[in-house]
Amino acid sequence: xxxxxxxQTLSMLKNFSDINMSIEVKAGNTLRTVSVQKNILAQTxxxxxxxxxxxxxxxxxxxxxxxxxxxxxFVFGEKSVRIGTDNDNINYVYCDPSMIVTPPEKNITVPDPxxxxxxxxxxxxxxxxxxxxxxxxxxxxxxxxxxxxxxVMRAIDSNNDSSDAGLVxxxxxxxxxxxxxxxxxxxxxxxxxxxxxxxxKGISRFSLQDKTQYWVANEASSTYGG
Numbered sequence: 001x002x003x004x005x006x007x008q009t010l011s012m013l014k015n016f017s018d019i020n021m022s023i024e025v026k027a028g029n030t031l032r033t034v035s036v037q038k039n040i041l042a043q044t045x046x047x048x049x050x051x052x053x054x055x056x057x058x059x060x061x062x063x064x065x066x067x068x069x070x071x072x073x074f075v076f077g078e079k080s081v082r083i084g085t086d087n088d089n090i091n092y093v094y095c096d097p098s099m100i101v102t103p104p105e106k107n108i109t110v111p112d113p114x115x116x117x118x119x120x121x122x123x124x125x126x127x128x129x130x131x132x133x134x135x136x137x138x139x140x141x142x143x144x145x146x147x148x149x150x151x152v153m154r155a156i157d158s159n160n161d162s163s164d165a166g167l168v169x170x171x172x173x174x175x176x177x178x179x180x181x182x183x184x185x186x187x188x189x190x191x192x193x194x195x196x197x198x199x200x201k202g203i204s205r206f207s208l209q210d211k212t213q214y215w216v217a218n219e220a221s222s223t224y225g226g
Contacts, residue, residue: 001051002075009046010063011190012212016042017059018188022100024055034103039217040186041103051076055102057095065092108215110205113197114224115141115180117151117172119206120193130165131155131184138181138219141170141198145177145225155184158221177225180204180218189214200224 009031016023016033019040023033027050032043054076056062066072066083068090075082080093127139136155143151151172155165158181180198194206198218206214 002073003048003051004071005066005074006047009048010066012044012046013059014063015188015190017063020101021059022055022057022095023059024097024100024102025050025053027052032103034101035186036101038101039183040188041108041215042188042213043103043107044212053097054081054094055097055100056092057099062092065090107213108203108205110197110199110203110215111201113199113205114176115143115151115174115178115196115198117170117196118193119153119170119196121191123153123168123170124187124189124194125191127153127155127165127168128184128187134163134165136163136165137184139184139187140179140181141196142179143174143177145175148173148175149177156181158219178223180222180224182216182219186216 012031016031019035019042020033025031029046029049030043031046034041069084072084080091082089082091084090131139134155136157138156138158140154140156141151142154143149151170151174152167153170154167157163189206190212192208194208196204196206198204202218204216204218206216
């Protein structure tokens with residue numbers, strides 16, 4: 001079966017390669033991946049429909065192979081995919097799915113998220129830049145817990161209280177006190193505005209119009225006062 005893969009889908013695959021270097025693609029129009037540590041799960045709906053299941057061991061290498069051609073055709077065979085044209089192509093061999101870490105069959109549900117807010121691309125970019133420039137390994141979403149207190153985000157090092165990259169106000173409020181901590185390296189989302197749900201049961205969901213979603217583990221050092 002011959003098909004085209006859009007630039008948008010190739011860019012989502014590139015994003016997924018930052019989460020896990022390998023991927024198992026299932027027949028249909030949904031892509032899913034999970035990090036090797038199982039602390040990030042991602043899913044996106046795409047415009048194409050893949051005709052069959054196949055697994056790629058080195059996704060970056062596969063994308064580099066595709067970039068050798070201008071708007072190539074992808075012809076999916078039983079053991080490999082032909083990338084290019086009838087006269088000029090390369091054959092990319094699949095791997096055995098048992099060689100790679102694949103997502104669970106079902107998505108994670110976020111049990112009773114206590115905290116919800118909108119996270120704009122601008123604010124996320126700002127906090128990630130601060131964290132990276134100051135070598136701070138974590139991101140904290142926190143609230144002091146007064147009546148209708150502001151929810152803020154900071155880049156922090158929870159082992160070193162003297163480090164602080166300043167607050168970014170999320171323009172949302174809460175009536176409870178909490179500090180949810182994430183590893184900055186787990187923030188692998190594509191640049192966009194997200195609806196965020198955080199559960200004290202250890203999991204959070206970043207959702208882009210329900211089309212693209214990332215589930216990220218909260219660190220064990222997170223606290224929720226109720």
